[in-house]
Amino acid sequence: MALAHEVFFPAATRIFEEGGAADRFWVIRSGTVALYVQVPGRGRTVVETVGAGDLLGWSWLCPPRQWHLGAEAREPVHAWEFDAVRALDLCGEHPALGLSLVTAVAATIGDRLRATRVRLLDLYGPRGDRGGGAA
Template identity: 65%
Template sequence: MKRTGVLAALPEEPRERLMALSREVTFDVGTRIFEEGGRADRFWVIRTGNVELDIHVPGRRAAVVETLGPGRMLGWSWLCPPHQWHLGAEAASPVRAWEFGAAEVLELCARDHELDHALLMYVIEVIGRRLRAARTRLLDLYGPYGSGSQE
């Protein structure tokens, strides 16, 4: 299987140590995986399927800000205090994923500086990409015409 996303970003040995902590999970279409503001104590790497990330908009239906597919990391809030989800997530199709407990990964990262650095650099990239996607989507939905297409 070709590695993409976070698994491609990690060096081989640290990736193997991280994968030893994973467990396989599945989500049926329409399953709410987590809610904005909930406790963030895990993350997933999507194997198959798609997950929609959404943001609560007062007085309106949640706005989908990004769709994640295979290889992508689902959830980064486990790494940053106060460890609460910044977005919500729902399976847009049947999803198979590897699930990782935050506490175990953080313990491993404390001992494995190569993994710690590579994972942190990847998560920083994810945070930036998701922030841009949320901004663009909200401007497209609620801003002046065409304002979301410019950066």
């Protein structure tokens, strides 16, 4: 937490854009943030909404360190912001911390991928019975 500083994003603030440089991350204290992808012909499509206690931003961990999604505050957001380079340096100095951080970020990545898959199936999957097959 020595690396963190408090930030505030008013509602409707774009926090980062897909493809931009990922050089920081946040832990949300209050408020909600919509994560979205740009879908050709449809514009921005929300794939997940995150809130208090959630990690916002994981792309800083993986080269080329560019955002994989975009993020916009849905309502006023208070968060702790971390500088990714400083966090990575600290992890290099303290491998146990690095393992804990990578494990937490990997869980977040898995959650986001599952949420994105479900949302895209809702948008583009076949219509009809979603119950899993014939009776």
